[in-house]
Amino acid sequence: MDLVYGILLTLVALAVGVAAGVLIARARRSPGPDVTDSRHHEGGRAIDTEPPHTGKHSMKGLGRKSLDSLRVGVVVLDAEDHPVLVNPAARAMGLLRSGGAPGTIAAHPILRTLAGQVRRTGVRREVELDLPRGRAGGAEAPLGLHLRAVALNSTHVAVEAADVTESHRLARVRRDFVANVSHELKTPIGALQLLAEALLDATEVPAAEAASDEDPNEDLLAARRFAERIHNESARMGRLVNELLELSRLQGAEPLPTPEPVAVDWVIAEVIDRTRTTASAKNIEVVYSGPKGATVYGSDSQVATAVTNLVENAIAYSGDDTKVELTLRQDDDWIEIDVADQGIGIAPHDVDRIFERFYRADQARSRSTGGTGLGLAIVKHIATNHGGRVDVTSSLGDGSTFTLRLPARPPEAPLPLPTAIEIESGAAGR
Structure with missing residues (x-):
C-alpha cells in the first residue's frame, strides 16, 4: 500500500496539470464520471477509493478523490501490466477488459503496448488514436483518445487518456473535404494544362520568321507569353493538388502499408x-x-x-x-x-x-x-x-x-496501434 500511496501522490500533481492544461485547453465535451462505489474488487485485488480520513490516510483519500473527479482516464500498470490503480473515467472509456481468469480484469491491449514501449526505452510516449466501441460493424463512431504513458518508477507506468472524439470527427470532416475538393480539381487543372500546351504549339514562331530581320508578330508573342504563364501556373496548381491528396492519405484516409x-x-x-x-x-x-x-x-x-x-x-x-x-x-x-x-x-x-x-x-x-x-x-x-x-x-x-x-529493424510490438489521427491545424513549407 505504501507503493500505491506514493503513486497516488505522484498522480495528484499529474492529474491537476492534465485538468488545467489538456482538458481546459482542448475544451473536451465528454461528460464527467460519477463516483458511486467506494471500493472495487478486481480479480482479488482491492483498490481503495475512500480510505480513512486521518493523517497520511486523509491525504491519500484526498488524492484519490481528486483523481476520481477528473474526466481524464488514469490507469497505473505494474511490471506484469496488471492495473493497480484505475479511476472511473478510465472505466467509462473502456480501457479495461476481462482477464484470462473469471472475475479478473486486464488493461486494454493498447495500454499494455504503450507501457511496454515506455519500459523498454525509458521515454514518455504520446499518441492519438481511434478505438472502436460497441459491437463490430456497429454504426457508433469510434472513441478518439489522446494517450500519454509515463514511467512512475522502474516497474510501474501511468497511462492517462483524454477524450478527443470531437476533435477527431472534425479532423475527418476537414480531411475528407480537402480530399474530395482535390479530386474534383484534378480534371479541370489537367484540361488547363492541355489547352496551354495547345496554345504554345499554335503560337510558336516559325523558324524562318525568327531567323529573318522582320519583327515577329507582337500579338503572337503576347499570346505565347500568356500561354506560357497559364501552363506554368496550372502545373503549379497540379502539384499542389497532388500533394494535398498525398497529405490526406498520410493523415489516415488510407491504411498504412505493412512495413x-x-x-x-x-x-x-x-x-x-x-x-x-x-x-x-x-x-x-x-x-x-x-x-x-x-x-x-x-x-x-x-x-x-x-x-x-x-x-x-x-x-x-x-x-x-x-x-x-x-x-x-x-x-x-x-x-x-x-x-x-x-x-x-x-x-x-x-x-x-x-x-x-x-x-x-x-x-x-x-x-x-x-x-x-x-x-x-x-x-x-x-x-x-x-x-x-x-x-x-x-x-x-x-x-x-x-x-x-x-x-532500421522491423517493428517489435506484436500489437499495431490503431490509425493515428492528425488534428493539427497548421501547415509546412519554408
Whole structure:
C-alpha cells in the first residue's frame, strides 16, 4: 500500500496539470464520471477509493478523490501490466477488459503496448488514436483518445487518456473535404494544362520568321507569353493538388502499408534521379556519402518521397553553383539521413513552424521558389507514420541540415496501434 500511496501522490500533481492544461485547453465535451462505489474488487485485488480520513490516510483519500473527479482516464500498470490503480473515467472509456481468469480484469491491449514501449526505452510516449466501441460493424463512431504513458518508477507506468472524439470527427470532416475538393480539381487543372500546351504549339514562331530581320508578330508573342504563364501556373496548381491528396492519405484516409525492408541505396539513387533536372538548372551538385547496403523498414515509395522532398527543398532555397550533401548514419535500431544545403538558412523563430502545412519562413520568396508549402508537412507525416521523426538545425545565412530518422529493424510490438489521427491545424513549407 505504501507503493500505491506514493503513486497516488505522484498522480495528484499529474492529474491537476492534465485538468488545467489538456482538458481546459482542448475544451473536451465528454461528460464527467460519477463516483458511486467506494471500493472495487478486481480479480482479488482491492483498490481503495475512500480510505480513512486521518493523517497520511486523509491525504491519500484526498488524492484519490481528486483523481476520481477528473474526466481524464488514469490507469497505473505494474511490471506484469496488471492495473493497480484505475479511476472511473478510465472505466467509462473502456480501457479495461476481462482477464484470462473469471472475475479478473486486464488493461486494454493498447495500454499494455504503450507501457511496454515506455519500459523498454525509458521515454514518455504520446499518441492519438481511434478505438472502436460497441459491437463490430456497429454504426457508433469510434472513441478518439489522446494517450500519454509515463514511467512512475522502474516497474510501474501511468497511462492517462483524454477524450478527443470531437476533435477527431472534425479532423475527418476537414480531411475528407480537402480530399474530395482535390479530386474534383484534378480534371479541370489537367484540361488547363492541355489547352496551354495547345496554345504554345499554335503560337510558336516559325523558324524562318525568327531567323529573318522582320519583327515577329507582337500579338503572337503576347499570346505565347500568356500561354506560357497559364501552363506554368496550372502545373503549379497540379502539384499542389497532388500533394494535398498525398497529405490526406498520410493523415489516415488510407491504411498504412505493412512495413517492409527498403534498400537505402535504391532510395538515394531514386532521389538523385528525381532531382537531377532541378539541380542542373541551378548548377547545384547533389552528392552522397555513407555506408552501402543499409536498410530501413516501411514503404519504399513513401521513404523516397520524404527524402526527395528534403532534397528539393534544399535546392529551392540554395543559390546557384552550390552543393547539397546527403549523409547516412546507422546503428542497430535507426537509420539517419542528413540533407545539408548551403542556402539561406532558417531564422530561429521559424524553425519550430516550418513543418506546418503552408507555412513559409520567407513569404517574399514563396512564388519565386515555386513550392506548394506542403513538402515538409509530408516529410513529417511520413516520418511519424514510420515510427521515426524529422529534425532540423539551421541559422540564417549558413544553410540548413534536415535529419530524417527511420527504423532500421522491423517493428517489435506484436500489437499495431490503431490509425493515428492528425488534428493539427497548421501547415509546412519554408
